Amino acid sequence: MKYKLSQYNIYKTNDDKAIVFNTLSGAMVLLDNLEYNELLHLNDSETEKAIIKKWLRLGLVIEDSFDETELLNYCRFRDTFTKNNAIYRILTTTSCNARCFYCYEENYERKTMDIETAEAVSRFIVNNSRNLHSITLNWFGGEPLLNPKVITLITNDVTEGLKGSKTKINASLITNASLFSDDLIEIAKKQWHITNVQITFDGLKEEHEKRKNYINFPQSYEKTLDVVGKLLSKEINVSIRLNYDKNNVEDIQKLIPFIRKRFGENTHLHCYAYPLFNRENNPIDALIKKDEVAYYDGVITHSLMESGFYNPQHVLKSRRTTGCFAVLPNSFVIHANGDLYKCSMNMKDESSND
Numbered sequence: 001m002k003y004k005l006s007q008y009n010i011y012k013t014n015d016d017k018a019i020v021f022n023t024l025s026g027a028m029v030l031l032d033n034l035e036y037n038e039l040l041h042l043n044d045s046e047t048e049k050a051i052i053k054k055w056l057r058l059g060l061v062i063e064d065s066f067d068e069t070e071l072l073n074y075c076r077f078r079d080t081f082t083k084n085n086a087i088y089r090i091l092t093t094t095s096c097n098a099r100c101f102y103c104y105e106e107n108y109e110r111k112t113m114d115i116e117t118a119e120a121v122s123r124f125i126v127n128n129s130r131n132l133h134s135i136t137l138n139w140f141g142g143e144p145l146l147n148p149k150v151i152t153l154i155t156n157d158v159t160e161g162l163k164g165s166k167t168k169i170n171a172s173l174i175t176n177a178s179l180f181s182d183d184l185i186e187i188a189k190k191q192w193h194i195t196n197v198q199i200t201f202d203g204l205k206e207e208h209e210k211r212k213n214y215i216n217f218p219q220s221y222e223k224t225l226d227v228v229g230k231l232l233s234k235e236i237n238v239s240i241r242l243n244y245d246k247n248n249v250e251d252i253q254k255l256i257p258f259i260r261k262r263f264g265e266n267t268h269l270h271c272y273a274y275p276l277f278n279r280e281n282n283p284i285d286a287l288i289k290k291d292e293v294a295y296y297d298g299v300i301t302h303s304l305m306e307s308g309f310y311n312p313q314h315v316l317k318s319r320r321t322t323g324c325f326a327v328l329p330n331s332f333v334i335h336a337n338g339d340l341y342k343c344s345m346n347m348k349d350e351s352s353n354d
Helices: 033-040 049-058 068-080 115-129 148-161 182-190 205-212 220-233 249-263 290-306
Strands: 003-005 009-013 017-022 028-032 061-063 085-091 134-140 168-175 196-201 237-244 269-275 331-334
Touching: 017 033, 028 033, 033 049, 049 061, 085 115, 115 134, 115 148, 134 148, 148 168, 148 182, 182 220, 196 220, 205 220, 220 237, 220 249, 237 249, 237 290, 249 269, 249 290, 269 290
Parallel strands: 085 134, 085 331, 134 168, 168 196, 196 237, 237 269
Antiparallel strands: 003 061, 009 017, 017 028
């Protein structure tokens, strides 16, 4: 049988070693010169079949007649149209106690979900989820903790409504963390069953507080750090998102090792950075242009790697077969007024532009 190298292999070599990374399977191997030469000449009679089988299993090598592009298209189609899972991103409110200049919801109509709407949302989720393998309740806003009572109501109603089914319920929260008290952290853990919380930082103390521009929340930087520590102590996964542009990228680079020193090695802590692109609300001179993204991403990634937040597995991210969750048939954004959308970026009230 004839074999060929995967078209998705990436090779990096030096004098005596070679790294081969396959972007389709996600496999990465370190080979010495002899092994690397065998890989490049895999159809030679001297190449052992056991080695070829290993490379086949890793996806570095495929049968000569195999079409990888067809496989990739199949995976994309399968994952796009899967109906086993659902994601419900629920806005408890479009109001927020921060005034981040880059917020894409800046001109949205302010609306807080009432009890009647929350009960209707619960019924929709239960009716749409009974035959699914799993669902995720993703609490969003505005600032979702401005309206915690509907989180409790919907969580309880959905849990009760799906009792007896095989549907697994997951829950996550995107928050600025300013409204978390010790009692509310306990509720998030025990009643809302939150396992993942995303919190944004915009730099060290001065830069963070200037950009967040909170209403009546002094010392927000230190208090937010305290919340991160308390969530981690409850074994809740915390994902710190670092929003950056040209004006605060140096601050973000200093913040990364500070976070590592503050919280140490913790398997429940993840840290990543994301560039700000919003042209309407971000000063033009601060924008990172498309042809500059790779440079700034490299700078931030280097800082994350030096602080131990990234290892090769994180840097070489796993293959994504869907662009975002909006393309999935059972994924919905639920507005505070009860309206359904596929994407939170598509909720803008056109009347606000009049």
